[in-house]
Amino acid sequence: MVRKVVTWVDDRLGASRFTRDVLAKVFPDHWSFLLGEIALYCFVILVLTGVFLSFFFEPSVAESVYRGEYEPLQGVVVSDAYRSVMDLSFEVRAGMVMRQIHHWAALVFLAAIVVHLVRIFFTGAYRRPREINWMIGLTLLTLAMFNGFTGYSLPDDLLSGTGLRIAYSIALSIPVIGTWMAFLVFGGEFPAEQIINRLFVIHIFIIPVLIAGLLTAHMALIWRQKHTQFPGGRRREENVVGERLWPTYAAKSMGLFFGVFGILALLGGLVQINPIWLYGPFKPAQVPSPAQPDWYMGWLEGALRLFPAWEITTFGYEIPNPFFPAVLLPGITFTLLYLWPFLEAFFTSDHKPHHLLDRPRDRPMRTALGTATLSFYFILFAAASNDLLAKWLRVPVENVVVAYQILAFALPLATGLGTYLIAKSLTKREAEPPGAAPETARTS
Amino acid sequence: MKTPAQTKGIAAAFGVSVLSSIGLAVVYVQGGQTQLEGLLLGLALGGISVGLVMWAKHLMSEGEVVEAREVVPLQTDEREEVAEAYEHGAEEIGRRTFLSKWLAGALGALGLAALFPIRSLGVGPEDSLFHTAWRPGTRLVKADGRPVRPSELPPNGVLTVFPENHTHDADSQTMVIRLPTGDQIPGPDEFSAEGLVAFSKICTHAGCPVGLYQTQTRQLFCPCHQSAFDVLEHAKPVSGPATRPLPQLPLGVDNEGFVIATSDYPEPVGPGFWDRGRG
Structure with a gap:
C-alpha cells in the first residue's frame, strides 16, 4: 500500500x-x-478556535437592547458586536470554552514568541547565517502583537474600547500625518462606526495571512539552514546531531502539540478570561478602573504612564506627549532589535557563520546587555499596573510612578553589571577548576 | 527496552483520552458546561500528549543520529551565473531607454492612481478636532437626555453631561461640578453659572474619560494613566503625564432654568495633535 x-x-x-x-x-x-514550536502550535490552535468564533461574531456597532441570558445586562443598549460575543459566550454551546481557549492561546502565543526571542538572543542563534530568520521572527512578533490587540478590541466592551481610544490618541500624536492617519484608520473621528468591521478584517484575514506566510518562510529557512545546537558530545559546527523526524521527533512534536492544546483547553474551561459581561458595553463617557491591557501591551501602557508630562511645541506645531512613549519608544526598540545581528557583528568583528550556540556566560557583554534591556522592559510592564500597586501599598500613585521612573534606569544598570560579573566569575571558575575536567563539564 | 510497565502507562494515557472524549460528547449532548468541557477536552488532548511523548522517549529505539551540515555555501560558482543572467535581461530592457522610461512612467502613474482609494477609507479631519457639538444656548443633558437644573448638584456633586440631542457625541462629553461654598470658583466669571463649572471630560493626555472626582482635593483623575487635574486651578494637570489643562465650557442658565453652554469650548478638547495650535 x-x-x-x-x-x-x-x-x-x-x-x-x-x-x-x-x-x-x-x-x-x-x-x-521547543519554545518556537509552542508558538507555532498556538497559532494553529488560534486558527482552529478562531474560525469557530468568526461564524458567530457580528462586526457591527449598530445598537439594540440586550435580551440574552445574562441577567444583569437585561435591557441595556449594546452594539451588535458586543451582543454577538455575549450570545457566543452564553448561548452557543461550547462557545464560551472556544472563546476562552482562543484568548488564552493568544496570551501563550505571545509569551512563547517572546521567550523564544530571548532564547535566540542569549544563545547567539541569530548570528550569520540566520540574520534573515531573526528579522522574520521579529516581524512575526509585531504581527502577533497587533493581532492580539485587534482581537481583544473586537467585542466592543468598555475595557477594549478604552484601549482603542488610547490607540486613536497615539495615532493622533504622530507628527504631520497623525490626524489623517487616525481618521483614515478609524474611518472618522473616534469612535467611528467602521472601526469594529475594519479590525475584524485585519484580525481574521490580513494579519493571519501574513503570519501564516512568514511562519512558512521562518520554518523553510530553519529547514534550509538546519537547526543550531549547543556544543558538546559529537556536536560540531559542521554537523547536526539529534533525532530523525520520522518517527521519534514527529512523535515528540505531536505530543507537544497535544500537550499545548490540552493545557489551553484546561485554562479555557477553568480559568475565566476577558469577562466582557463584567466590563459592560463600550460607552465613550465611561472608563473602567483599574484598567490593564493584555500582558504583551503592558510595556507600552507602562511607558505611557511613566513618561513625564513633557511634549514639544514649536512654531505653532506640537508633538504631543504620547508620541514619545508609544511611537518613538517601540520604533527605537524594534529598529535596534532588527539591526542587532549586524550591530554585534560590527562591534565584535565576528562575521563568520555560527551553527554552535553560545552559552550566555561565555558572552558576558551580550548577556549583560540582554538582561539590562529585559529589566528595563520589565519595569515598563510592571508600571502598567502602578495603580494596583499603589492601592495595595496604600501610597499615592505619584510616588509609585517616581519609584518606577528611578527603577527604569537604576535596575537595568544593576542587572547589567550584576550579570556581567556573574558571567565572568562563572567562566573563571570553569577555567581553573580544582582537579576537574573542565572541557567535558562545560559542554555536556 | 520494552517493559510492560511503560506499555501499560502509555495505554492508560490513551485510555484516559478515549474516556474523556466520550465524556466530552456526553456533556455536549446534555447541553454543555464550560468547566467540564475544558476539563474533559484538556484530558482528551493531554492523554494523547503524554502517551506520544512516553512512547517516543521509551519505546522508539533509534537514538542519536549525526547528519553533515554544509558549512560553506556550495553554490559559489552559480553566483556569477545568477548575476550574469540578471544583467543579461536587464541590459536587454535597458538598451531601449525610450521604452523603459515610458514603462517606468506608466508603472509610476498606475501606482499613484492605486493610492487614491486609500482616501475612501474615511473623511478627512478638516476642522472636526477643533469643534464639539456645543453651541451657544445648547442645554446640558444627562446620558438619558434629561436637562439639568443648577439645584440638582449638591456641593461637591459631579455630573457627566452632553449637548442636548448629542448624547452619543464622544468628544462633547463634559463634567459639571459644583464646588463647595468657600472655594474660589476657577476660570473667568462668565464661565460659571450659579456656582457650577464645567470641564471637558476627555483627558488631554491620551483621551480617556477623566472619570473620577476626588472631593477632598477637588481633583479630576484619569484612571488610564493617572493624570490628575486640579479643578480649583482651572483643571490644570498636577500629576501624571498630561501636559495641558482640561478645557472649560462656558455655562449659563436659560429662561426655563436649565443649564446651558454659552458657546463651544474655546480650544480643542482631548489629546494633542500636530496642528492643534492652528485653531
Whole structure:
C-alpha cells in the first residue's frame, strides 16, 4: 500500500528524494528549542478556535437592547458586536470554552514568541547565517502583537474600547500625518462606526495571512539552514546531531502539540478570561478602573504612564506627549532589535557563520546587555499596573510612578553589571577548576 | 527496552483520552458546561500528549543520529551565473531607454492612481478636532437626555453631561461640578453659572474619560494613566503625564432654568495633535 502511493506520487511529482530527506531530517533536542514550536502550535490552535468564533461574531456597532441570558445586562443598549460575543459566550454551546481557549492561546502565543526571542538572543542563534530568520521572527512578533490587540478590541466592551481610544490618541500624536492617519484608520473621528468591521478584517484575514506566510518562510529557512545546537558530545559546527523526524521527533512534536492544546483547553474551561459581561458595553463617557491591557501591551501602557508630562511645541506645531512613549519608544526598540545581528557583528568583528550556540556566560557583554534591556522592559510592564500597586501599598500613585521612573534606569544598570560579573566569575571558575575536567563539564 | 510497565502507562494515557472524549460528547449532548468541557477536552488532548511523548522517549529505539551540515555555501560558482543572467535581461530592457522610461512612467502613474482609494477609507479631519457639538444656548443633558437644573448638584456633586440631542457625541462629553461654598470658583466669571463649572471630560493626555472626582482635593483623575487635574486651578494637570489643562465650557442658565453652554469650548478638547495650535 505504502509503495503503491509512493509510486503513484513519484510518477507524477518526482518527489521521492525530497520526501526521503524529509523523513530522515535530523533535529537537535534541547528543551529551549521547543519554545518556537509552542508558538507555532498556538497559532494553529488560534486558527482552529478562531474560525469557530468568526461564524458567530457580528462586526457591527449598530445598537439594540440586550435580551440574552445574562441577567444583569437585561435591557441595556449594546452594539451588535458586543451582543454577538455575549450570545457566543452564553448561548452557543461550547462557545464560551472556544472563546476562552482562543484568548488564552493568544496570551501563550505571545509569551512563547517572546521567550523564544530571548532564547535566540542569549544563545547567539541569530548570528550569520540566520540574520534573515531573526528579522522574520521579529516581524512575526509585531504581527502577533497587533493581532492580539485587534482581537481583544473586537467585542466592543468598555475595557477594549478604552484601549482603542488610547490607540486613536497615539495615532493622533504622530507628527504631520497623525490626524489623517487616525481618521483614515478609524474611518472618522473616534469612535467611528467602521472601526469594529475594519479590525475584524485585519484580525481574521490580513494579519493571519501574513503570519501564516512568514511562519512558512521562518520554518523553510530553519529547514534550509538546519537547526543550531549547543556544543558538546559529537556536536560540531559542521554537523547536526539529534533525532530523525520520522518517527521519534514527529512523535515528540505531536505530543507537544497535544500537550499545548490540552493545557489551553484546561485554562479555557477553568480559568475565566476577558469577562466582557463584567466590563459592560463600550460607552465613550465611561472608563473602567483599574484598567490593564493584555500582558504583551503592558510595556507600552507602562511607558505611557511613566513618561513625564513633557511634549514639544514649536512654531505653532506640537508633538504631543504620547508620541514619545508609544511611537518613538517601540520604533527605537524594534529598529535596534532588527539591526542587532549586524550591530554585534560590527562591534565584535565576528562575521563568520555560527551553527554552535553560545552559552550566555561565555558572552558576558551580550548577556549583560540582554538582561539590562529585559529589566528595563520589565519595569515598563510592571508600571502598567502602578495603580494596583499603589492601592495595595496604600501610597499615592505619584510616588509609585517616581519609584518606577528611578527603577527604569537604576535596575537595568544593576542587572547589567550584576550579570556581567556573574558571567565572568562563572567562566573563571570553569577555567581553573580544582582537579576537574573542565572541557567535558562545560559542554555536556 | 520494552517493559510492560511503560506499555501499560502509555495505554492508560490513551485510555484516559478515549474516556474523556466520550465524556466530552456526553456533556455536549446534555447541553454543555464550560468547566467540564475544558476539563474533559484538556484530558482528551493531554492523554494523547503524554502517551506520544512516553512512547517516543521509551519505546522508539533509534537514538542519536549525526547528519553533515554544509558549512560553506556550495553554490559559489552559480553566483556569477545568477548575476550574469540578471544583467543579461536587464541590459536587454535597458538598451531601449525610450521604452523603459515610458514603462517606468506608466508603472509610476498606475501606482499613484492605486493610492487614491486609500482616501475612501474615511473623511478627512478638516476642522472636526477643533469643534464639539456645543453651541451657544445648547442645554446640558444627562446620558438619558434629561436637562439639568443648577439645584440638582449638591456641593461637591459631579455630573457627566452632553449637548442636548448629542448624547452619543464622544468628544462633547463634559463634567459639571459644583464646588463647595468657600472655594474660589476657577476660570473667568462668565464661565460659571450659579456656582457650577464645567470641564471637558476627555483627558488631554491620551483621551480617556477623566472619570473620577476626588472631593477632598477637588481633583479630576484619569484612571488610564493617572493624570490628575486640579479643578480649583482651572483643571490644570498636577500629576501624571498630561501636559495641558482640561478645557472649560462656558455655562449659563436659560429662561426655563436649565443649564446651558454659552458657546463651544474655546480650544480643542482631548489629546494633542500636530496642528492643534492652528485653531
